[in-house]
Amino acid sequence: MEQINALGRRKSAVARVYLTEGTGKITINKRDLTEYFPSTILQYVVKQPLQLLDVLEKYDIKANLNGGGYTGQSQALRLAIARALVKVNAEDKAALRKEGFMTRDPRAVERKKPGRPKARRRFQFSKR
Numbered sequence: 001m002e003q004i005n006a007l008g009r010r011k012s013a014v015a016r017v018y019l020t021e022g023t024g025k026i027t028i029n030k031r032d033l034t035e036y037f038p039s040t041i042l043q044y045v046v047k048q049p050l051q052l053l054d055v056l057e058k059y060d061i062k063a064n065l066n067g068g069g070y071t072g073q074s075q076a077l078r079l080a081i082a083r084a085l086v087k088v089n090a091e092d093k094a095a096l097r098k099e100g101f102m103t104r105d106p107r108a109v110e111r112k113k114p115g116r117p118k119a120r121r122r123f124q125f126s127k128r
Helices: 040-053 070-088 090-099
Strands: 004-010 013-021 026-028 059-066
Touching: 004 070, 013 070, 040 070, 040 090, 059 070, 070 090
Parallel strands: 026 059
Antiparallel strands: 004 013, 013 059
């Protein structure tokens, strides 16, 4: 099996994933998964598609992450891993879609409007 690449996005985070056969090592920006995401919850989010298909120790993953915060980055990485796994085996797509790992979350920050302090917040009203 050659190297398979996939892209995942969430908010302003972009994850590029390179999947190869290996022992289950996950490297993000040349750092280990546990070093890049110290939170066990975020590590769990990243590993969700691999655990669902029971291929945690079957593939090595190299990822480039940039933009966004740590939650957005972890969810972008989850989407990219799911897309890469579908490229490996197309039969897995139904199971991944059922869990919601194949859907790109479209929510992003709403732009600030002129004449307002934030997107929807208005300045305090003063009668006098």
